Amino acid sequence: MKKLLLASVILLSGIPVLAQSARYQAAMEKNVAILNGTANMDTLQMLSNNFERIAETEQNQWLPYYYASYCQSMMAFMETDMTRVDGLADQADQLAAKADSLAPNNSEIYCIKSMAASARIKVDPMSRGQQYGTISGQDLQTAETLDPTNPRVYFLEGEGKFYTPANYGGGKAVAKPLLEKAVALYGTFKPKTDIDPNWGAAYTKMLLAQASQ
Amino acid sequence: MKRSFTFLLCSLIIFNGVWGQTRVSGKVTDPSHHALQGVNIAVRGSYDGTTSGPDGTFSFTTTEKGPQVLQASMAGLKTDTMNVTLNGSLVDFQPVMVKAFNQLNLVTISAGSFEASDEHQNTILKPLDIVTTAGANADVVSALKTLPGAQQIGENAGLFVRGGTGSETQTFIDGMLVNDPYFSSVPDIAQRGRFSPFLFKGTVFSSGGYSAQYGEGLSGAIILESQDLPERSSSTLSVSSVGLGVGQEELSKSKTSSYGFDLNYTNLLPYYAVSKQREDFTQKPVFWNGDFNFRIMTSKTGMLKFYGYGNYSKLGFLGPSLNYPGKQDLFSLINYNVYGNLTYTGLLGSHWKLYAGLSYSDNIDKIQLGQDNGAGDTTIDLNQVDNRDALGQGKVMMTRYVGRFSSIRFGAEYHDAFNRYGYDLYDTNYIDHYAAAFAEGDFYLTTRFVARIGARSEYSSLLRKGNLAPRLSVAYKVGEKDQFSLAYGQFYERPDTLLWLGYGHSLGFARATHYIASFQRVSDDYTFRFELFYKNYDHLVTTVPDTSNGGSGFARGAEIFWRDRKTFRNVDYWISYSYLDTRRKWINYPFAVQPDFAATNTLTVVYKQFFPKLFTNLGLTYTFASGRPYYNPNLPVSGFMSSRTIPYNSLGLSASYLTTIHKAFTVFVLSVTNVLNSNQVYGYVYSNDKARSMAIVPPANSFIFVGMFMSFGVNRSQEVIDSQ
Numbered sequence: 001m002k003k004l005l006l007a008s009v010i011l012l013s014g015i016p017v018l019a020q021s022a023r024y025q026a027a028m029e030k031n032v033a034i035l036n037g038t039a040n041m042d043t044l045q046m047l048s049n050n051f052e053r054i055a056e057t058e059q060n061q062w063l064p065y066y067y068a069s070y071c072q073s074m075m076a077f078m079e080t081d082m083t084r085v086d087g088l089a090d091q092a093d094q095l096a097a098k099a100d101s102l103a104p105n106n107s108e109i110y111c112i113k114s115m116a117a118s119a120r121i122k123v124d125p126m127s128r129g130q131q132y133g134t135i136s137g138q139d140l141q142t143a144e145t146l147d148p149t150n151p152r153v154y155f156l157e158g159e160g161k162f163y164t165p166a167n168y169g170g171g172k173a174v175a176k177p178l179l180e181k182a183v184a185l186y187g188t189f190k191p192k193t194d195i196d197p198n199w200g201a202a203y204t205k206m207l208l209a210q211a212s213q
Numbered sequence: 214m215k216r217s218f219t220f221l222l223c224s225l226i227i228f229n230g231v232w233g234q235t236r237v238s239g240k241v242t243d244p245s246h247h248a249l250q251g252v253n254i255a256v257r258g259s260y261d262g263t264t265s266g267p268d269g270t271f272s273f274t275t276t277e278k279g280p281q282v283l284q285a286s287m288a289g290l291k292t293d294t295m296n297v298t299l300n301g302s303l304v305d306f307q308p309v310m311v312k313a314f315n316q317l318n319l320v321t322i323s324a325g326s327f328e329a330s331d332e333h334q335n336t337i338l339k340p341l342d343i344v345t346t347a348g349a350n351a352d353v354v355s356a357l358k359t360l361p362g363a364q365q366i367g368e369n370a371g372l373f374v375r376g377g378t379g380s381e382t383q384t385f386i387d388g389m390l391v392n393d394p395y396f397s398s399v400p401d402i403a404q405r406g407r408f409s410p411f412l413f414k415g416t417v418f419s420s421g422g423y424s425a426q427y428g429e430g431l432s433g434a435i436i437l438e439s440q441d442l443p444e445r446s447s448s449t450l451s452v453s454s455v456g457l458g459v460g461q462e463e464l465s466k467s468k469t470s471s472y473g474f475d476l477n478y479t480n481l482l483p484y485y486a487v488s489k490q491r492e493d494f495t496q497k498p499v500f501w502n503g504d505f506n507f508r509i510m511t512s513k514t515g516m517l518k519f520y521g522y523g524n525y526s527k528l529g530f531l532g533p534s535l536n537y538p539g540k541q542d543l544f545s546l547i548n549y550n551v552y553g554n555l556t557y558t559g560l561l562g563s564h565w566k567l568y569a570g571l572s573y574s575d576n577i578d579k580i581q582l583g584q585d586n587g588a589g590d591t592t593i594d595l596n597q598v599d600n601r602d603a604l605g606q607g608k609v610m611m612t613r614y615v616g617r618f619s620s621i622r623f624g625a626e627y628h629d630a631f632n633r634y635g636y637d638l639y640d641t642n643y644i645d646h647y648a649a650a651f652a653e654g655d656f657y658l659t660t661r662f663v664a665r666i667g668a669r670s671e672y673s674s675l676l677r678k679g680n681l682a683p684r685l686s687v688a689y690k691v692g693e694k695d696q697f698s699l700a701y702g703q704f705y706e707r708p709d710t711l712l713w714l715g716y717g718h719s720l721g722f723a724r725a726t727h728y729i730a731s732f733q734r735v736s737d738d739y740t741f742r743f744e745l746f747y748k749n750y751d752h753l754v755t756t757v758p759d760t761s762n763g764g765s766g767f768a769r770g771a772e773i774f775w776r777d778r779k780t781f782r783n784v785d786y787w788i789s790y791s792y793l794d795t796r797r798k799w800i801n802y803p804f805a806v807q808p809d810f811a812a813t814n815t816l817t818v819v820y821k822q823f824f825p826k827l828f829t830n831l832g833l834t835y836t837f838a839s840g841r842p843y844y845n846p847n848l849p850v851s852g853f854m855s856s857r858t859i860p861y862n863s864l865g866l867s868a869s870y871l872t873t874i875h876k877a878f879t880v881f882v883l884s885v886t887n888v889l890n891s892n893q894v895y896g897y898v899y900s901n902d903k904a905r906s907m908a909i910v911p912p913a914n915s916f917i918f919v920g921m922f923m924s925f926g927v928n929r930s931q932e933v934i935d936s937q
Contacts, residue, residue, distance in 0.1 A: 027260055042251070046264040049253035053262050056255075083737045091288045126823070126830075127339045130878075134444035134926070167828045167872040 027054055028063065028195040035067065036199060041078055044071045055098070062103035063195055069095035069112045070197075076119035085123050092116040107147035108197045111156055114139035118160060129168075136160065151185035152197070154178045155204045162207055172211040179208040235299040238272035239306040241265045241285055249287065249310060257282040257294070275299060289313055319618060320663050320690040322655070324698035324729045324744070325422035327360050327774075330415040330438075337740050337776065343410040346819055347832030348865020348886050350918060352405045353416060354395075357435065358836075359817045361744070361772035361789040362420030365838040365861055366810055368895040368909050370395035370404040374420045375748060376768025376795030376811050377432025377725070380709060384435045385427060387518065387556045389572040390628070392604045394435075396500075396526065397548040397578045401895070401909045407502075407524065407550070409475070413437045421727040421746060422700030425651040425667035425684045426610065426622065431706045431725040431750070439520055442471050442508050445926055453882075453920030455479050456500075472507040490912045496529035496545060515559030524550040531585065535900045535907050540584040543595065549577040566612040568624070575603040599635035601642075604628060618660070623652035645675035645707070653684070661690040671722075673707055678721045680705045694736050700729040708754045721762050723752045738779035740787075744772045753799035766797025766805060783823045791815040806854040809896055812838040812861070832867040843896040846903045862891040877923040887915040 031050050038044060048071035055064035072092035079085050096112050103109065117136035121128050137157075144153045158178030164170020186201040237256070241249045248269025255262035261275035265285075281299050285308035286292040293308035312318060329338035342356065349355035354372050357363055364373035371379020384394035386408070396404040410416075415438035423434045442464060449460040456479035464471045482497040502524040509517045529545030556570040583595035610624030626649050633642035653667025665686040672679035684702040691697060705722040731744035746769065753764030776787035793813055798805040807813075820833045840857035848855065867884035887893065895909040 023260070042267075045251040049251075049255075049262070049264045050260075052253060053255045053260050056257075057259055087289055124339070126345075127341045131444060138445070165828065169873045169876060169878070 024054065024058060024061065025195065028067075032067065032195050035071070039074075039078070041075055044075050044078075047071050048075075052095070055095075060102060062099045062106070062109070065095050065099035065102065066109060066112065066197070069093075069099060069109075069116070070199075073112055073115040073119060076116060082123045085119060089116045089120050092119075105146055107143045107150045107153065110139045110143035110146065111150070111152045114143065114156055149185055149189065151182045151189050151204070152200050154182035154185065155200045155207075158182055158204070158211075159207060162211060172213075176208065176211040179204055179211055183208055233301055234274040234276055235278075235301050235304060236272065236274050237283060237297075237304040237306055238270070239308070240269045241271065241308045241310060242269055244309055244311055249290075252285050252287045252290075252308070252310065254283070254285050254306070254308075256299070257284050285310060318660065318690075318693070319657070320661050320688050320696060322663060322665050322686045322688050322698070323696060323733060324686055324688070324700035324731045325727070325746070326417055326419040327357075328415070328417045330417075337735070337742075337774070338416075340410070340414060340416065343416060345821060345830060345832060345867070345869070346834060347821075347867035347884065348834040348836075348863065350405070350884055350886075350916075351410055353408065353410050353413075353435065353437070354406050356410070357416075357418045359787070359789060359819050359834060360418055360420075361742075361774050361791045362433070363418075363791075363815075364793075364810060364812060365815060365836055365863070366895070367403050367861075367893065367911055368401045369810070370398050372418075372433060372435065373810050374433035375746060375770065376766075376793055376797070376808070377748075378808075378810060381430055381432035381706065381725075382435065383427070383430035383433075384437065386437045386520065386554055386572075387439050387570060388426065388568060388608060388610070389554050389556070389570050389606060390429060390604070391552065392574045392602060392630075393550060393552075393576040396524075397546055397550075397576070399528070399546060400544060402912060407522065407552075408437070409504075412439055412504075412506075412520070414440045421748065422684070422686055422702045422729045424665070425653040425669040425682070426624070428649055428651075428669055428671055428682070428704070429706055431704050431723060432748070439506075439518060440508075441516065442468065442510065443473070446471075448925040449475075450877075450923045450925075451477075451920060454484055454918055455481055469510040470508065472505070474503065474505045476503040477501075488913055488917065490530075491910065492530035492532045492912055493541070494528070494530045495543070496527055498526065498528035500524065500526040502526075511557075512559060515557065517555070517557045519553070519555045521553040522551065524548065529581070533907075534584050535898060535905055536902075537584050538905070540587050543581065543583050543585060545581045547579040549575075551575050564614050566614070568608075568610040568612070570608045571606070573603075573605045575601070577601045596637055597635070599633070599640075601631070601633040603631045605630075616657070618657040618663075619655055621652070621654040623650075625650040643675055645673055647671065647673050647707075663688050671705060673722070676707065676721055680722050680724075694734045696733050696735075698729070698731045698733070700727065702727045720754060720760070721752060723750070723754060723762065723764075725750050738777070740774065740776040742772075742774040744774075746770060746772075750797055750799075753797060755799055755802075757801040757803070764797065764799035764802075766795065766799065768793060768795035768797075768811075770794055781822075783825065784821070786818065786820045788819075789815075789817045803850050803853055807842050809842050809844065809854060812841050814839040828871045830867075830869045830871075832865075834863075834865040836863045836865075837861065841896065844899075845897070845906075846899050856897075858894045858896055859892065861893055861895075862889070863893065864888045864891070874923065877925045879924075880922045882918070882920045882922065884918045885915055886917075887911075890914050 031047055035047050048068045051064040051068035055068060058064060069092045072088050072095060076085050076088035076092060079088055093116050096109055099109050114136045117132045117139060120132045140153055140157050143150060158175045161170040161178060162172060162175035182204045186204060191198040241252045243249055250265055250267050252265040254265060254271050256275050256277045259277050261273065261277055263271050263273040265271045278299050281297055282294050283297055283306050284292055284294045290310040291313045293310050295306055297304050327337050329340050329343060343353055344351045346356045346359055357372060358365060362375050366373045369379050372382040373379050374382050384391040394406055396407060398404055417436040419434045421433065427434050443462045446464045447462050451458040456477060458475060458477040460475035462471060462473035479500040485494055485497055504522040506520045511517055527547045531541040531543050534540040534542040552574040554572040558568045561567050578600040580598035581595045582598060606626060606628040608624065608626035610622055612620050612622045614620050628647040630645045649669060649671040651669040653665060656664045667684045669682045670679060682703040682705055686700040688696055688698040704725045707722060708720050726749045728747045729744060731742060733742040748768040750766040752762040753766060755761055755764040770791060770793040773790045778785045793811055795811050796805040796807055816837045818835045822831045838861040840860050842854040843856050843858055844854055845856045865886045866888045870881040872879050893911055897906045897908055899906045
C-alpha cells in the first residue's frame, strides 16, 4: 500500500513535469509555425507576447526569449513611425540579453542583436549610420566566429549590403556573394530541434534573385 | 488508508479538471481612458494569456486554478496587476496602465542651455549639426553662433553672449576650464576654436544660469564632453585647399581601451595666392598641430581619459597704417600652445560617483608690432610683445544619488595660474592661486518638477578676495512635450588679464546676476523655445576716471528658437531670433551706453537639405544683425558710441558629397562664406589725431574651402567581403 501510495505520488508529481515539457514543445511549435508565415506588426506583437509568457514561465529556456526578441527586432525594422523604433529595439535588446544569459556565446542571439542595432539606423541615418552600423557589423562578426556555418550571419550581412547604397560601400554586387554563401549554407543547415532557429532561407533566395538581376 | 488515497486522487482530479477553465476578459486603457493595443495579458507564471486588440479588449481562457495574479504589461508602461481566485466563474480584468518613469519623460533643467548630444533623445542639436552647419567650417563656436543669445562678432575671438564680452564665456572640456580655447588673437580677425568638433560627443551651450560646477564666466559656458571608446579602430586622412591631416584611432582587442592621434598641417599660402586678401601677408599663416588621446575603462563604470594637444603657428602681415600715413603697420605672431587634460569618472558602490581631473595648459605668443620705413622694410624699430599664460588645475567632485532621480554633487577645484606680459623692456608677471568649492543638488519632487539648488564659493590670492555665488533653477513639465523653466544665479569673474597688471588686489571680482524664464516644447520633429532674460552687472572694471570696480550695466532681452525636421522632406531648418537691450559703464566709457559688441536684433536661419539620390547634403546659413555702435572721437562726449555700423548680412553655403573610394568612407566638402558678397563692417577705428578712420572688415569678403575627408575602418566584416 505504501509502495502504491509512493508510486502514485511519484506518478502524479511526475505527470506535471512531463506534461510541462510536452506543453512547452507544443506551445513553441505552434508559435514558431505562426511566426514563419507572418509579416504583420500586430501578429508579431501577439507572438512576442506569447513567447514572453512562455519565457517567463519556463525561466531557463533561451528560445522563447530569443523568439520574442526576434519579433521585436522585426517590428523595429517594419515600424515607420521613427519615434517608436528605439522603444522596439530597446525591447529586442533586453530580451536578447535575457536569452544570452541563459545561452551564452550563441551565434543566433548575436544575429538578433545585430538586427536590433541596424534597425536603429533609419531613425537618423546621418548621425547613427556609423555608430549602429559598426555595432551591427561587430555582432555579426561575433556570430560568425561562434558558428561559421550559420546561414543567417551571411544572410543578414548580405541583406544589409543589399540595402546600402553603393556609395556607402553596399550595393547588389557586394551583397550577391554573401547571399550566395547564405543560400549554400541554408542547403546544409539542420536545426538542432524543430523549434530551434530556422528562418530566412526563402527571403534570402528572393534577395539573391534581385541581386542577380 | 484506501479511502484516504481515493480521496486524495479524487481531490487531485477535481482540482485538475472538474472545475475546468476560467475565462478572463476586459479592456486595457491608459489613465485618460484611451484603449491600448498590443498589451501582454497573462496569468503570472503560466503560458495562459493573450494580447489586447485595437480596441483594447481581450478575452482568454485559462486552466490555472485558485489564487493567481493577472498582469498586463507593455514596454514603456508600468505593469498593472490584479489578485484573483480562478474558480471557473468569469473574471473581469480592467487594467489601467500609466507611463513608466524613465529618463525620456523626466523633466530636465533647461533654462539658458542648448545641448547637442546623442545620449538623450530630444536634444536640440546633434553633434553632427556642429559639423554640418553651413558657414561654420566645422568650428564649434561658429556653429553655436546660430543659436539664440549669441552675437555675430567677426573681429574678435570668443562667443559674445547676451550683452557680454567674449571673455565672459568660458570653455570647459570634461569639466576642466580651458584657458586659451581659440587660436591666438590677431587684431580685428576672429579666430577659430582650437579643438576639433569630432572630439566631442556632447556640447552644451549655456547662455546663462548654469551649474555651480562651473565658474569664471559672467555670461555663458561652452561645456564639451569628449568621446568615449571608439566603436572600432580607424584611420582618417584629409586633404583640403588649406592643408593636410592624418589621424588614427586604435581600439584594443578587449575593447576596454583605446588610443588615438591626429596631425594637421595648415598653410594658407596656396589659398592666398588665388584669393586676394586685404592685408599683404609677409608670412602666410602656417599651423602645425597635433593631438593625442587615450581612454581606458578601468572597471565596468570607471573611465580614465587623457587628451593632449599641441600647436605651433606663425603669421605676419602689413596693412596701411592709420597713424602714420604712407607707412604700413606690421603685425606678426608666433604661437606655441600645449594643453593636456586627464580625467577619471567612476561609480563607488551604487550610490556614489567620483570625478577627478587634472589639466595643464601653456600658451606663448611672440608678437612683433610696428611700422615699415615706408618702402616695405620692416627691419627697424619693431616692438616686441611676449605673452605667456600657463594654468595648472585640479578638480574633484563627488555625486551622491538619492532616490530614483535626485542627486547631490559637491566638489572643489584649484587653479595655479601664471601670466607674463612683456613689451620690449617692460616685463611683468603674476601668479594667481584660485580655489573654489561648490555644492549643488538636483531635487526631483515629482518626475515633472525639478529644482536645482546650489552655490559656489571662490577665492583668488591675487585679488585677495572671495565670493559666494548662489544658483537656482527650477523646471516644471506641464505636458508630454511642454516645459516651463526659471533660473537665477550669481556669477563672478576675475578682471581681464591686462587690467590686473599693476593693480593686483586693489581690484575685485566683477559680478553678473541672471534671471531667466523660458518655455519650450520639444518633440521628435520640432523644437520651440521662448526665453526672457535679465542680467545685472556690477563691479565691472573701469579705467576712467580711475581703475576700480565702479562699473555696472544690464542686459535684457527675448529670444526665440524654432527647429523643424519634419515639414519638408529631407529638410531640417532652424531659426533663431534674439532681441537684446543692453547698456554698461565700464573700462573707459564716460557713462552707460550700448557697447560696441552688442547688436539689438540678431536673426539666423540655418537650412539643411539632404538629396538621397545624389548622396549630397546642402546647407545654407543666413545671418542678420542690426548695426552695432562704434566710437567716433570727433563727436562730443555726449555722442559716445552713438554712431552705428551698417547692418550685418551673411549667407554661408556648404555642400558635401558622400561616397566610398576603395572602401574608405569619403566626404567631399565645399564651403563658401558670404556667398552674396555683402559688405560686412564690424566697426571703425580712428587714428590718434582723430583725422582718419578705417572700417574693421574681414580679411577678404568671402572664404572658400574645398576638402576631402577619408575614413578607413579597420573592420573584419570588411575583410570578409574582400576575401569573397
